[in-house]
Amino acid sequence: MPHSFRLPPLPDLPIVAALPALREALATQPRVVLEAPPGAGKTTVVPLELLAAEWRAPNQKILVLEPRQLAARAAAARLAQLLGEPVGRTVGYRVRLDSQVSVDTRVEVITEGILTRMLQDDPALEDVACVVFDEFHERSLNADLGLALALDAQAVLRPELRILLMSATLEAQRLGQWLPAPVVSSAGFLFPIETHYLDPRRAAALPPKPSERLAELVPGQVRAALAAHEGDVLVFLPGVADLQRIEKKLGDSLLPTTDLHLLHGELPLEAQQAALRPAAAGRRKVILATSIAETSLTIEGVRVVIDGGFARVPRFVPRTGFTTLETVPVAQAAADQRRGRAGRLAPGTCYRLWTEAEHYQLPAHRPPEIQTADLSGLVLELALWGTHDPSSLRWLDVPPVAAVAQARELLVRLGAMTNGRREPILAQNDKAALYSLPFTQITQPTPHGRQLAKLGLPPRLGHLVVRGTDLGHGPAAAALAALLAERDLLRWATPHDPRPLPPDLRLRLEALASSRPPLVGLALHHATLQRVREVARHLQGRSGSKHSASPTQGLTSSPVGLLTALAYPDRLAQREAPDRLRLITGQRVSLKTEDVDPQARFFAVAYLAGTSAAPRATLAAPLDLEELEAGFAEQIITTEEVRYDATAQRVVGRRVRRLGALVLAESVIGQPDAMLVAQALLSYLQESGLSKLNWTASARQLQQRLTFLHQLLGGAEWPAFDDEALLTDLATWLGPHLAGLKSLDQVQRLDLTEPLLARLPGGWAQRQELDRLAPAALEVPSGSQVSLDYSDPTAPVLAVKLQELFGLTETPTVAAGRVPLLLHLLSPGGRPAQVTRDLRSFWEKGYFEVRKDLKGKYPKHPWPDKPMDHIPTKLTKKRLGAA
Template sequence: MPDLPVVAALPELLAALAAGPRAVLEAPPGAGKTTVVPLALLAAAWRPAAQKILVLEPRQLAARAAAARLAELLGEPVGATVGYRVRLDSRVSAATRIEVITEGILIRMLQDDPALEDVACVVFDEFHERSLNADLGLALALDAQAVLRPELRLLLMSATLEAQRLGQWLPAPVVSSAGFLHPIETHYLSPRQAAGLPHKPSERLAEAAPAQVRQALADHAGDVLVFLPGVADLQRVEKKLGTLGPDVDLHLLHGELPLEVQNAALRPASVGRRKVILATSIAETSLTIEGVRVVVDGGFARVPRFVPRTGFTTLETVPVARAAADQRRGRAGRLASGTCYRLWTEAEHHQLPAHRPPEIQTADLSALALELALWGAQEAAALRWLDAPPPAALAQARELLVRLGALERQEELADSSELAGSGASAQLPPPTPLPSSPPTLSKPTPHGRALARLGLPPRLGHLVARGHALGHGHAAAALAALLAERDLLRWATPADPRPLPPDLRLRLEALASGRPPLPGLALHHATLQRVRDVARHLRGRLGLKGEATAPLLTEAPLGLLTALAYPDRLAQREAPDRLRLVTGQRVSLRTEDVDAQAPFFAVAYLAGTAAAPRATLAAPLGRAELEEAFADQIATTDEVRFDPATGRVAGRRLRRLGALVLAETNLTQPEPALVVAALLGYLQQAGLGKLNWTDGARQLQQRLQFVHQLVGGEAWPAFDETTLLAELPAWLGPHLASLRSLEQVQRLDLSEPLLARLPGGWAQRQELNRLAPAALEVPSGSLIQLDYQDAAAPVLAVKLQELFGLTETPTVGGGRVPLLLHLLSPGGRPAQVTRDLRSFWEKGYFEVRKDLKGRYPKHPWPDKPMEHIPTKLTKKRLESS
């Protein structure tokens, strides 16, 4: 057993697992948990000799490296006592007792044998990474342990997770190990250095990382490990570093490189030479790269983000979490004292999130939903989750699986006769609202079981299964392999900033020929080989014989096959650079880069932002193919809309697939209800100002609102503009039945529609006249219109001479609301505003008379206005009358 810190914790750990079926090991980076613990478990008394120890690793590179190190410690080759199994590769034998596997392999093992009869213990290494497969695998393993194998041991090993929380949740004892073997000196950027760098992560790293690498080589001994977020960042920094010196070798390390290239980066440097390794987060955990004494951490990571609203998963570059930064820092102190350079300031470090959110909270859950259905979990809540899958995302995933024919619809479960053929559907009905409560997962179909056995995401599994059924198995396997891996095309000039052509057919041509399909393009040969390996594996699963010849690939209906995987991303060209998806969302695509004549497309991948998405992989789709494959979703509907340009309602009959318009004809006599709806829709958008608001109609509306505020209750509804606009269909709709144009609408008298909102009929209209009369007869005999614009203060505007002799202020509202009197001069201009007429006659009148008598000498200005005859006449006409 190597002399590593975790050795001191082994007695306590082994005792915990001897006493109970679960344990948590908290061991910081460099403690040796991946190397030492599996060997210690191998000798545990509770392990039957024939049973295995399964060790889960989050990445294939880590699984192979861990198996190699364990085998080396035993002095055996890989595949003897220690072996590994990863996707498309395994080295195990009948003698294997420690099997290092990736997390997805465990899920398949559990689905095939829920009791794991030949397994003594499952070790979840690096559980703090909280991958979706690790969370799902743990949930299934805990269920198997509770129901079928209470003696099955489960050990969770983590470097940075909150171990106490995990121990309380399981529940399980928590065993802690010592930390780093060697001290690590940590350096941050100064605020001044950080301020001088570009803000965009790719530009920031391309400038800062090469300079820091050169400084590290000059100031320190040993090899340098550089963490960068993505492959493109690795390539940019590699180009800027150029030649580092005659004794320095430059390596790239990421998951898409051939195995021999990855191994070359992990091997110790030759005597007298040094290494610089540019790595993605693949090197954060479970790997000891001998010779590394310096870590340069760029401070960013590429993480997938699933957007339920659009159904798209995109990769985002985000600041690294503090826990991951600690993991990276630990790489420098594995074998000797080291140095870590962090390309951010110390103040920025304290603002980083403590942990990344678990993948289960941000990922596409379609594969998880299918696995739960295969497990027989009728509800997600039937299993135990450290963090439960979000209900909305799980509901959306289940709906996708139903559309793909992988799950039965819930309503179909009552009648098994309706289940036949459910696995053959490739169609996509219109999107349905997502439930807010946790979804119930229905039974998997035979098609769903077949998808799971393919080991692909459900979309791509559906593509392979249905494409094979349609007679295009070779092309379906090749296309699924292309979509499952990184793009195999690149520009021949690495600095070329243009996006790659989005045409999927170019990729299939390159796969078939092994050559760039267009001048200026080049191939990622490692990716090309991996795609071919995956396609060969899928052909084997389908039972297809022979190699995939070029005609089998390039002559297949690529657009149709793509649509099988992405039926919710069918698209129609709206403009030379824009598509409309079946969901209604618009995305950009230079269609001349795909097919300038094609009216329809199947979109596989998108990039850009949520506000401006861009199709990065797409294939043209013929109309006949689309109509045949999605015939049961094509509907004929009548659409009537108001055309503001003509001011009239126009109708058309549409054949549609979701938001895609396949054909349209004009309607000369659209349904009256649709015409009314179109007029109402326009009016609700344009506002009530488009209606015929005569003085009488406007006053009526204001009178009704006055009574509503005065009396209230259901009998007197609100008549303010917000309410009228919201309820426009109810009160105006019945009066639009025979109208077709805005001109006709604007000739409509609004009085009757407004009064029809009153529930009390004729009697209530009479009550309206009593409470809010339209006009008031004043002492002179004139009938004066009242102004109810301010419902709190209705106005009577009248010449003051017409109120002579009136001592009390007139009222409305059954005597409850005094009118606001606008007392006008003989010329019709306001002379005084009052609610107290008596007070005005006694005081204010004489001031007004003094100001106006000289201006209007022909009109009466009596000394005793409360005793004078009210009149609208001049003195002369009054005397003659």
């Protein structure tokens, strides 16, 4: 249906030349990619162009997604200005905790997470004509999720819904091939930008730590840039702490006509707008900004960019479940975005605070957030969408399997999803493949999970608000969730104090309630304080919590530890040492408990820093045993634990109440269960090794005989009997013989012969076969029974005095004649005289050499000329004659 909207005069921007191609593509295609470099004007012009499209019904909206609140407000203001209207009429915006829209609004500029809520509430988006993903190259988690859901809705419910991806990088071609979709390219326009790199000699003398490096470089570079160039200066720094540090260092060194502004996402709206407004006549600005200023914003008057070269990015480790912020070198694509800020309105200059050689070692792009983030919110949204397997949707990068599994486990723990049941995945309903396909865990969102998603918080914090409200602590739960969602409202009163802030969460609630620093030496971030209160009031309203006379009433008397544990049940902890906690998962984290509560046994840890190998708790609160018992009763188990105490040299037992790896209570068991005692002895032996057993000579020889047959014959009939195999199978062959034993001393009196023989699968018949194939001893011609040595399974040994073999011409064998024995022919004194496997050859040759050497030493023993014809004997000549 045609409509009456007419485009206003458009600014002279490069994107205007690409509008006919864009108009034609969207008229015939449901998905289009627009590639437009920074400064082309896509955010300013394209939404208005879409508003005039013939395929948009008069009552339908254009949704424009921006990655940040600041960009959303700025874009809406600029579009409304072009229409000559106030924000909230034809063009409006919606961001968290703030919106300006009306019944007349037809272009809504929203932050990316809001699209997911709109799709969950109305999967068909009936009142939307087109969804525009601006700055899609940033690849935020919310943008990837929103696009996956929008593509699914388009495929199933709204084939006429348009989806437009706007990207400022060459990734556009990849997007076009993947969707698939036509790619419309726009020329960009930047004024010439002179780029300077850091001198290598200067770089070599700098400290390696980013914060120290920037603190040394940036203030001087700002002053030099102001002296050498006209216009305003935009400085990119990784985090808020760096902005504040540089702000302090610049101090009063700037001219009175220069205004210093900070620009980051946690500032009040007024402060953000002040940084974006043009400087007054005769004045200049220096803006210290985080990466928030990389894209989507044009800051009028900027002619110089100083890029510190670092960014703060979250890193989620699925193995531990921890998310930490890391300061990393900026990617080349982001560095180019930053540089472009200097040439939007006039020729400019960019100072990169790294060397040119280092620039070419930077990664081309930063990895998309979906590969590095906590995916619990995404997995919950997918469950609400009805998607059990993330790979069934369309992703530019499929969510990592390990992170999805970790997220699903957390959501089940929070009660946001069911445990699920195991069902087969069938390809194209192929019933014949039912039993050959892998199984997957099917989980469903619970009513509690649906409630969490509506709060617009990460699932952990949503759970804190909902369950805290159910327990009667609604205001405190909302306040604590707001504190954890925002940056820390505490700081040291002394600038540049290097100490970490006190980790006690109760101090934050105290400051929130009183508006005063809770300890001497601390100060407040008043803007953050106001933001936290605003978020807390909003959460109270969304969760249905009754508003108290004061939103901060009762905060200091609330069970902070228990409320924190609701959000972080996997970070419950027990004091293990004055500076160390053991988490419920068994992992150790450092925390000086005296900084929180020196008497507390249990803690709830909210935030962790450091590395995954050496994490430290940076925010925590104590909780008592009664709170643990009440809040986590269904997870507490009581077990009887029996172990061998090597110090006491006996088996001891105790009854233990546990919450994961936390020991809540324990008591001694007088008479432990006999099976548990046997298991404790087995466990000790498995840790200590087989050397603790009673290895008599006959037991060790039996093991060696069995090992000989395993190596010779192998197979299941003759299993391995080496130490490693026996230790692995200890419970099977030794376990039954430990019944009734209570101490290691009793175990060490146990004859191992029968347990070892019982391990043979063939029973009595195989024992007889063992004696036939690998006899323990051999009768030699003298009549003696001589023990065989199987310690080398490749060469069993018969060690015997050579006089006892007189008359024997062939070498004795084992294994039914297959293996000749290695003969150690001994002198009458028992020392080896010759080693051979060929007895006949020895009698014919070697014997006479041995006789020559030993006859004089042992004259009383027989040394015949014909040993193969002589009577075998173990006696001397005299006794042999007497016999």
